[in-house]
Amino acid sequence: MFELVLLVPESSVEAVSDALDVLEALSVSVEDADAQTDHEQALFGEPDMPSPKAGWNRSRVMSLFSTEAQARDAAELLQAQEFFANCAVVAIQKVPDQDWVRLTQSQFAPVEITPEFWIVPTWHEPPAQALQVIRLDPGLAFGTGTHPTTGMCLKWIASQSVRSDGSATQASTTPSTVSEPNPVESVGTHMLGRVLDYGCGSGILAIGAAKFGAIDIDAVDIDEAAVQSTRANADANRVQLNAGLPDKASGQYQTVLANILATPLKVLAPLLCAHVAKGGYLVLAGILERQTNELKAAYAPWCALEVVDSHDGWILMTARF
16 A cells, blocks of 8 residues: 655645545545644634634645555646646655554553443453443444543443442542443442433443433434444443434433533423423533533523533533422
């Protein structure tokens, strides 16, 4: 495999990338050509904030081809185009063979939610102290346990569980992850009751609720791929839940979980609150600290949201009905 490396000004990146696609590049990636220098540009987008610039002043465009001849032909054809006038060919180089599966897997280690509760990819052994484990591999749907919002939701779920002897489980106060029974199955009785996971993504919150004793769990998402992912992950973890599109949510629940983003959470306020049973909990995540008052105001007609956890600029909000 050979890599064609180009130096491209911002105005030409889209045209060059499209041309590489037509030339049947196996992949095309773009990065800041001035990274790690005084001219580096940070481009970050945040919810409810103006969009950043479309690109860097100078970009390094890298494309992969199966053979050196294909890479050289692509370079020659690009150099003959008018849009390539201010661009340059930096290199055509062989890419060392790698075990890409093993390399990708090495980037995903077990994630601690609490000392006894972990999320563990299928290629890892659970930690010795893990009494509860969610087995989950990275996929197309959001929710692998590494994001602070997912971790806070799972930690809250674990904190609500009650053991069969009546004693409450203790959730760690440090950011954590999730795991699957090792060999302990769901922990006795529960306080979660009937659960709705709205915007379920990979189904990780619904699966976590099942591990900690929830019953009659509905996991819904507007994305059919997420629904399929949730079903597959539930089967892999040997838990029972009902996954479907949002119209599958019906009636009231003792626990309603929604880890989305602030804007859709505000829009969904009347719908989510209508699903919470008397004495039940609403648990919201995907909210930045600076959005706290916006969410409180949006939900004020139905409940009093409070911040119960925070991590890396994100917060977890709950309300008791």
